[in-house]
Amino acid sequence: MxxxxxxxxxxxxxxxxxxxxxxxxxxxxxxxxxxxKTITDELGSVCFRGDGCEASTLAEVxxxxxxxxxxxxxxxxxxxxxxxxxxxKHNVPRTIARLRNPQxxxxxxxxxxxxxISATDIxxxxxxxxxxxxxxxxxxxxxxxxxxxxxxxxxxxxxxVGKMVKELSxxxxxxxxxxxxxxxxxxxxxxxxxxxxGDQIIxxxxxxxxxxxxxxxxxx
Amino acid sequence: xxxIIMGCGRVGARFASLMDEDGHEVTVLDNDTYSFxxxxxxFGGTALFGNGIDEEAQKRAGIEDADVFVALTQGDNRNVMSxxxxxxxxxxxxxxxxxxxxxxxxxxxxxxLETISPTKVFAQLLKDKVEKTEEKAxx
Numbered sequence: 640m641x642x643x644x645x646x647x648x649x650x651x652x653x654x655x656x657x658x659x660x661x662x663x664x665x666x667x668x669x670x671x672x673x674x675x676k677t678i679t680d681e682l683g684s685v686c687f688r689g690d691g692c693e694a695s696t697l698a699e700v701x702x703x704x705x706x707x708x709x710x711x712x713x714x715x716x717x718x719x720x721x722x723x724x725x726x727x728k729h730n731v732p733r734t735i736a737r738l739r740n741p742q743x744x745x746x747x748x749x750x751x752x753x754x755x756i757s758a759t760d761i762x763x764x765x766x767x768x769x770x771x772x773x774x775x776x777x778x779x780x781x782x783x784x785x786x787x788x789x790x791x792x793x794x795x796x797x798x799x800v801g802k803m804v805k806e807l808s809x810x811x812x813x814x815x816x817x818x819x820x821x822x823x824x825x826x827x828x829x830x831x832x833x834x835x836x837g838d839q840i841i842x843x844x845x846x847x848x849x850x851x852x853x854x855x856x857x858x859x
Numbered sequence: 860x861x862x863i864i865m866g867c868g869r870v871g872a873r874f875a876s877l878m879d880e881d882g883h884e885v886t887v888l889d890n891d892t893y894s895f896x897x898x899x900x901x902f903g904g905t906a907l908f909g910n911g912i913d914e915e916a917q918k919r920a921g922i923e924d925a926d927v928f929v930a931l932t933q934g935d936n937r938n939v940m941s942x943x944x945x946x947x948x949x950x951x952x953x954x955x956x957x958x959x960x961x962x963x964x965x966x967x968x969x970x971x972l973e974t975i976s977p978t979k980v981f982a983q984l985l986k987d988k989v990e991k992t993e994e995k996a997x998x
Contacts, residue, residue: 692963693960694966695962715912715940716912716934716936716937717936719936719943720935720936720940720963723939723966723970724966727966727969728966740913746943746944746947749947749948750947
């Protein structure tokens with residue numbers, strides 16, 4: 640695959656290295672001549688000095704045949720414009736933007752950026768997963784379907800302990816897929832399955848009803 | 860009319876005071892309060908500290924009932940992003956965007972933004988003026 644990386648900072652540098660190792664054709668666009676020189680000295684001619692937001696620079700490096708453009712500069716506005724120029728001027732099929740402000744995710748999607756990545760959100764998700772007391776952890780997001788897969792833990796204090804699945808007031812868009820109990824084997828929940836403390840439940844829900852699901856599972 | 864201006868540079872400050880003089884409700888947004896020194900003492904509008912590419916800052920500036928949003932910072936990309944927020948998130952009826960780079964200006968104009976490239980306009984103006992004096996000299 641031909642991948643263009645906009646921004647040769649630390650993130651761009653390590654991304655470039657990893658992608659090269661995987662055997663892809665990669666080119667970094669970087670405005671700063673010194674950074675460009677460092678990358679070229681170390682990794683060969685894989686860095687082009689220029690502004691990745693400029694249509695002419697992107698034309699020069701053959702963006703028209705690129706499979707993907709990844710914008711990882713430190714500024715959200717630059718990442719947005721690089722992706723938009725790649726998409727609208729050069730028909731790049733897949734654009735990925737790094738976000739500093741996680742709140743920009745919805746905006747970027749609306750404006751045509753295919754994927755957004757926010758370090759803040761990733762770290763938050765990891766914390767949620769690491770901290771055992773957090774009852775609902777997001778495992779995966781199915782963007783096209785507008786659904787998320789979550790992991791719900793039934794703590795001993797939950798008032799739902801001892802209740803049957805059909806007694807829970809689950810939001811409409813939420814479905815329980817799997818129960819992984821503390822002891823015993825994993826099973827698919829039926830209407831009369833009884834919840835026990837320590838159960839780990841894999842559920843599918845819409846992002847909007849995540850909080851409602853959490854409340855229903857805690858019984859508050 | 861309620862107008863929000865992002866960027867209180869020379870153009871931003873001047874445009875703000877002109878609109879203020881005409882009796883419009885003007886709010887100027889800048890992420891450096893030192894820029895507000897450019898506003899004249901008679902300026903009757905609001906000068907607000909904030910980053911215009913932030914939805915929250917735009918809300919604080921009153922974007923939800925603004926009639927016009929104009930982006931006049933030094934950064935083309937910042938202008939483009941703030942204008943797209945104003946247009947696509949807050950549905951401001953009139954959004955105007957300064958873009959120095961003529962190529963970028965053409966692209967965003969094609970994508971439906973109302974854009975002005977000072978580079979293009981000024982170069983054209985100079986050309987017209989120079990050619991006019993030439994004609995006069997020939998006469």
